[in-house]
Amino acid sequence: MPVTGVYFDGQSSKRQSVTLELAQGVLKLNSDSAQFSVPAGELKIAPPLGRAARVIYLPGGAHCEIAQEDFETLFPDQAKALVPLLEQHWPAVAAALVITLAVVAAAYVWGLPYAAEVTAGKIPPAISARLDRQVLANFDEVWFEPSQLPADRRQAISQAFNGLVFPDAGKPGELIFRLSPKLGANAFTFPGGSIVVLDDLVNLADNDQEIIAVLTHEAGHAHDHHAMRQMLQASVVGMVTLWYVGDISHLLSVITTVLLQTRYSREFERNADAFAVTLLHANHLSGLSLAGMLEKLQNQGKDSKLLKQLPAPDSVYKVLNYLSTHPDTDERIKMLRATERP
């Protein structure tokens, strides 16, 4: 049965009405001015797409456009390609959705942390050290001032820390002393494994055991490359969310990235605590000093100088605190106390 379509010769934009008919494997085209035939084997038929007109490419650059229904009349036995078939069936689309969600969730929960762990363990020490020097230089510019502690005090802490017996002969990272009125009492581990102690933390501690306890926690971060893994994961999560959400709103992508990150950091804190307890016990020290120090840090965090500078209501401080470097402090103190109970 002949159907009508539109014919373009590929040489001009002229639109011509044609009738098309398929007989014995040959497509016959008839227009007002001309008629010709093309063997069906030489046609290139574009797969269907939504309700768009079907396109038949003819040899030599010409093509025909015909409506979807007319195409089916013309080629009743035309087998559909796999992808258009999937797109036309809602159950297949639903399956695609489930598979996509499952793969993305698995990549986020297992794949990314695993890849980051493997990569972080393989970074040469020379590169880690160079990275830390750069991070320290940035921090020195914005947050840090030289430490005001007496040299012998710093020496004593370094010696006590380096004198610890580490379980699997892993060396502790370099200890760096700094003063930071903006950050207050804190200690952190850089991606390359260097540990920074701030003067206020040393002054906040009641005894050296408490300082050592905090440093063993940081040594746990360094030992398992937490900061490096965090950095690698953050880059990937950031890139993916920016790619997906970025063209809608940059602000939204930043919020999503931050929220997706907190899960990882909480896990790292718990692991670092476990490492600290093992290390403290191996050196005949108590995990209670870490719990005591955490409590002090939590109390002073509530009126930290950094947060006080920002003009905002109390609830904002709580949110900032919650998302800050050391989340879930109450829970961690409880767990540390529980492990020390005889």
Added chain:
Amino acid sequence: MPNAKQMTFEFTGRGGEYFRIWMVNTCLSIVTLGIYSAWAKVRRNQYIYRHTLLDGSGFDYHGDPKSILKGRIMAVVLFGGYSLISQFNQQAGLVALVLILLVMPWLLVRSLCFKLHNTSYRGLRFAFHGSVKGAFVNLLGLPILGLLTFGVLWPWVQRRMVGYVRENSAYGNLQFSFEAGTGQFYRAYAMIVPIVIFIFVLLMSSVYLLGSLGAIPIQEAKLTPVSSFAAALGTYLALFVLVMPYLEARLQNLVWNHTALNSHQFSADLRARDLLWIMSANLFLIVLTLGFYKPYAEIRLLRYRLEHIHLLPYGDLDQFTAGLQSQASAAGEEISDMFDFDISL
């Protein structure tokens, strides 16, 4: 002028249909570790092009997935190499960035060639004839100059960029032309200044007022810093939410109203408030559906944009003939996509 009937671009794509294509594309791309994404791109473009009609005929996309895949692999290597280098060594990263910037004009020209060469309407291909030298001046040198002058020259730079792309584009045997004055670009940007000042003053005075009345708990000594902080934050958000749609509408109208294909004149009549409404509704629904509204949002925005572009043809559209055909590689297009340099308006 014979037959001066204005034609409007029509978009017949539907959110539901596009969602299914998008979902199958996404799933297959993930399962094949990204390899299918090249085929997905062709399918997506074909869906959009074939559902875009002018005078009853659709556009078509002819990009070869294998060329796109090659381009994507090159892009990943280049981008991955750059981000790896810059993570560990800032100086080496800077050198790599400069090198990438230097090849960027060439890549952009390749990208435009590929995109236009693979676009057809009524069986005739589009084409891009811009020189790499022209791209160096208009797409690299001038934007850097625009940045160095803190944006003062930016409207002029943008006119030059749009002009370079449009004047070097062709459909069949005819060249596009672009004739807009620099002053018109400056006027499009000029309205932003009063809008920003208005928003800032409005936010600051309302926070100050509410604070001093006790409606928001703020200490009296902190009233000025708190209200200016809130106003600065609010204005920054408003820049994205309010000013972007406004600027987009103004610029798209300006560009199309001064674009012609030989004696066939284009025009556009987008409205900022319509774009604002569509963009904010899209954003709201995307957040509400955890991202799954995205394909619907894309279709909705595209339909609005296309259906507000018109063509006033001189005579009928039957008289175009084919221009010289050339092969174009996909590498440029993919790499410039990765680096977010897509400047083809």
